[in-house]
Amino acid sequence: MMYQGYLEKIAFNCLHLNPKAEKLYMSLQDFLRNIVPFTSEELTDITAHFEREIVSKNQTLVKENQVCTKLFFVEKGVGRSYYLKEDGKEVTQWFFIEGKFMSSIESFFQQTPSLYYLEMLEDSVLYSITRENLDLLFARYHNMEKLGRLLSTEMLTRVVNKLNAVQFQTAKQRYDYMLTEFPSISSRVPLGSIASYLGMTQETLSRIRRGGTSRNS
Amino acid sequence: MMYQGYLEKIAFNCLHLNPKAEKLYMSLQDFLRNIVPFTSEELTDITAHFEREIVSKNQTLVKENQVCTKLFFVEKGVGRSYYLKEDGKEVTQWFFIEGKFMSSIESFFQQTPSLYYLEMLEDSVLYSITRENLDLLFARYHNMEKLGRLLSTEMLTRVVNKLNAVQFQTAKQRYDYMLTEFPSISSRVPLGSIASYLGMTQETLSRIRRGGTSRNS
DNA sequence: TTCACTATTTGATATAGGTCAAAGGAAAGC
DNA sequence: GCTTTCCTTTGACCTATATCAAATAGTGAA
Numbered sequence: 381m382m383y384q385g386y387l388e389k390i391a392f393n394c395l396h397l398n399p400k401a402e403k404l405y406m407s408l409q410d411f412l413r414n415i416v417p418f419t420s421e422e423l424t425d426i427t428a429h430f431e432r433e434i435v436s437k438n439q440t441l442v443k444e445n446q447v448c449t450k451l452f453f454v455e456k457g458v459g460r461s462y463y464l465k466e467d468g469k470e471v472t473q474w475f476f477i478e479g480k481f482m483s484s485i486e487s488f489f490q491q492t493p494s495l496y497y498l499e500m501l502e503d504s505v506l507y508s509i510t511r512e513n514l515d516l517l518f519a520r521y522h523n524m525e526k527l528g529r530l531l532s533t534e535m536l537t538r539v540v541n542k543l544n545a546v547q548f549q550t551a552k553q554r555y556d557y558m559l560t561e562f563p564s565i566s567s568r569v570p571l572g573s574i575a576s577y578l579g580m581t582q583e584t585l586s587r588i589r590r591g592g593t594s595r596n597s
Numbered sequence: 598m599m600y601q602g603y604l605e606k607i608a609f610n611c612l613h614l615n616p617k618a619e620k621l622y623m624s625l626q627d628f629l630r631n632i633v634p635f636t637s638e639e640l641t642d643i644t645a646h647f648e649r650e651i652v653s654k655n656q657t658l659v660k661e662n663q664v665c666t667k668l669f670f671v672e673k674g675v676g677r678s679y680y681l682k683e684d685g686k687e688v689t690q691w692f693f694i695e696g697k698f699m700s701s702i703e704s705f706f707q708q709t710p711s712l713y714y715l716e717m718l719e720d721s722v723l724y725s726i727t728r729e730n731l732d733l734l735f736a737r738y739h740n741m742e743k744l745g746r747l748l749s750t751e752m753l754t755r756v757v758n759k760l761n762a763v764q765f766q767t768a769k770q771r772y773d774y775m776l777t778e779f780p781s782i783s784s785r786v787p788l789g790s791i792a793s794y795l796g797m798t799q800e801t802l803s804r805i806r807r808g809g810t811s812r813n814s
Numbered sequence: 815t816t817c818a819c820t821a822t823t824t825g826a827t828a829t830a831g832g833t834c835a836a837a838g839g840a841a842a843g844c
Numbered sequence: 845g846c847t848t849t850c851c852t853t854t855g856a857c858c859t860a861t862a863t864c865a866a867a868t869a870g871t872g873a874a
Binding site for chain 2: 465471473485486489518522525526528529532533535536537539540542543544546547548579
């Protein structure tokens with residue numbers, strides 16, 4: 381994405397850390413400012429519509445069948461969305477790390493019951509906004525609408541990448557894809573969550589990590 | 598999606614046909630008007646920036662490694678995006694039917710070489726717009742930006758649905774998913790294109806269609 | 815109608831990765 | 845420090861779907 385570069389640079393500057401370091405910190409204002417050239421007044425008004433939330437590890441933000449009432453920005457921490465298969469197994473749908481928006485998208489935008497659970501996998505700092513406030517900002521600022529469009533498009537290309545990885549690659553290749561999409565995740569979340577994200581069992585992922593017998597790249 | 602209902606209704610009205618009929622026709626103006634409440638002046642200006650293109654069956658719109666310079670609206674016809682695996686096999690990535698926008702999204706929005714081919718699978722009527730003109734419209738009309746956001750979000754949820762289907766369902770279930778996502782496609786395009794879209798071989802799809810021995814729903 | 819070509823179906827066999835079962839490890843509560 | 849619980853690894857076996865090969869059915873051109 382065109383602002384991908386910026387993002388890494390900001391994370392770097394904010395932290396004085398290597399961008400691949402385990403934990404990052406990404407402020408909402410810096411994030412917004414670097415995608416769309418908001419004025420200071422706009423930025424102040426926009427961020428005033430978000431609410432800071434501290435949530436602890438393993439806390440669930442949204443349950444299946446609830447309407448997801450908020451969009452979250454992850455300032456610090458990691459979360460995931462997941463759903464339960466008929467047999468009760470959890471399937472991770474996506475991970476959300478520092479500097480990303482997190483929600484049960486369809487539920488939030490259509491105000492329908494969520495198919496997914498949202499939970500944080502670490503103690504985290506989030507900024508949340510309600511649907512009404514977001515709509516208000518979309519209506520008030522052309523730039524905000526643009527932000528929404530750019531973020532949607534970015535997410536779209538990420539999901540398409542995952543789709544291609546999941547659909548046509550071997551288990552090993554999918555794991556490699558994941559290491560580039562979420563470099564920090566592999567050391568931060570349980571293996572089972574990663575395995576289901578990649579569409580394989582934890583046994584298979586464990587064998588891949590061992591790096592043993594497989595002949596696939 | 599919130600405008601999903603409208604879409605079907607319009608298609609219905611335009612055609613006086615059952616919405617599941619084989620071929621639909623969807624005018625750009627009607628499409629736009631029913632997603633966002635554009636004024637007539639806006640609509641006139643916007644549609645004036647599109648160019649009508651008649652393309653014939655099997656015509657390629659964009660090749661791999663070309664920058665995709667246009668976004669297409671499909672008024673009539675079906676297209677697909679696909680890429681070539683290392684072994685030269687075509688893999689269908691998406692189908693685009695009447696009333697949908699079609700492009701190599703990442704290439705078009707980032708002006709990078711396309712990973713995909715775009716081709717029409719039937720004689721088709723398209724409306725195309727260049728990146729410059731689209732940006733101009735995004736900048737000129739807040740409503741246009743909103744349209745972009747809504748369409749991106751819609752596409753995002755569609756891709757997520759496919760991802761879930763492809764990742765965790767049996768071949769038979771994936772085929773059923775496809776019948777709901779693209780009801781008309783199964784009779785309009787070659788079996789091989791559908792099979793690769795669903796991440797299976799054409800032999801498997803053929804066996805599924807026969808509806809034989811499989812014990813999966 | 816026939817030819818040439820392409821798309822689809824069918825059959826036989828192979829394999830990546832799943833399932834089931836159990837054993838180690840690590841970490842959280844007491 | 846000990847205990848309980850959860851997380852990860854390992855092994856043995858199985859199944860859905862791929863692969864390879866060939867037969868059959870459609871389709872358009874002349």
